[in-house]
Amino acid sequence: MPAEIRHPKPVPDWETRVFWEGIRRHEILLQRCADCSAVQHRPRAICATCLSSRVEIFEASGRGTVHTYTVTHQNQAPAFRGSVPYVLAYVDLEEGVRVLTNIIGCEPGEVQIGMDVVVDFEDLDEETAVPRFRRA
């Protein structure tokens, strides 16, 4: 198995704080516009579709499929230098948004486009967690 990825910590700002607090509780929180019903991610204070401020939060199922991926063999950033090879991927969530993530828990060569995946939360410390995905 490849070495564990030691994530740089995500740094929330006031627009994304609620999302990262959800991740810490192991919940993926997405946004839906109360005016136009558009679902969006990453979180914003406004609906990017209609510019309404009436943006509501709901919990996603955590299930999705691999839209595309790459097995990264070279990353010179210090946090990732020792973690290659690792799988960088876009996952389409059931709710209709696409997220950048890693696929973990299997050999990189086993990952396929279209593979069903489910969220896996890694607790970095008491304050911070990061969502990644593994085969469903």
Next chain:
Amino acid sequence: MSLSGKVALAGVYEHPTRWAPDKTDWQIMAESARGALEDCGLEKGDVDGLLAAGLGMGGLGIIQLSEYLDLKPRFVDSTNIGGSSFVAHVNHAAAAIHAGLCEVALILYGSTAASSAMAIGTGGQAGREPSAAFVAPYGLTTVGGYAMAAQLHMRRYGTTSEQLARIAVQTREHASLNPAAKMRKPITIEDVLASRVISDPLHLLDCCIISDGGGALIVTSTQRARDLRKRPVRLLGCGEAVWHQETGSPDLLTIAARQSGERAFEMAGLTPREIDLAMVYDSFTITVLLTLENLGFCKPGEGGPFVEGDRLSRTGGLPLNLDGGGLSSNHPGMRGIFLVIEAVKQLRGESGPRQVADPALALVHGTGGLLTTQHSGATLVLGAD
């Protein structure tokens, strides 16, 4: 009133350096400015518009550059949309000249990416922009962004690594005819496939090189350009687009070139079929393939077969990246300016051993940013006067 044909590239200069530990970005820009002015016979005092972007230029960089060159321009633009910036600068300069905001615009680029040991493609992507928290934990690299597009293209259309490699092989063949190119030794498809995988499915030789370098463009009205030293190259069409995938789930294989290309061809009143040569940003082999599809040179999914054989060679149906591109000639981080320079030289008939026979129309397309996440496209259709 349409811009088409009213404005021209009057002067160009590509800095010959590929390795300049003894120079600064500013110095390379200034030396390039001198070269482009000599090319067209104008003087520094004629310049009243200044446009530039660079990895080392901060928010006030255009003012610092004005001071460095002792220019007091009445039109400035430091739009930075990645490597395509300088192609977009041509559009912006043309609009400004057409509107009477300036008469002679100088577009500059200089970078010491190689001698400063910058890890451009594999250095990780995590800035201070609002989305950084959603990128930084996952190890997105520039090459990784493009590799995910390549993976999807292969899965959906059956495109092969051999087909992508053909682009690198052809580009190297052109570089072998360019004395200034950094990598000139011919390579084979087998060489590309045997080079190490950087981000699956892209190999080392699917990726652009890193070099130092820079260049300059001088844009003015076609009328004024006709009185200058070199035959003008007219701007017949131009277009820009910004594309991103975060909201909704758009198709990752539709890129900004689709929109910027349509806009440029519409303004020019031309189609891809009429183009004699193309200069297309080749950050990676997949960038070229997707750009050709999205500009309409072939249909979506047909890029793999399209680039096979000799079609992209100097004597083929669509001569491409005749200077040796970013894959083999030079890539100091943002190479859009070199696309314009080579297209102009080709249309003037100044490209020596790599010259295409009597081209009348050239297409230039720059891609900036990361193809799968957020990127920009800028397209020019250029014509010999």
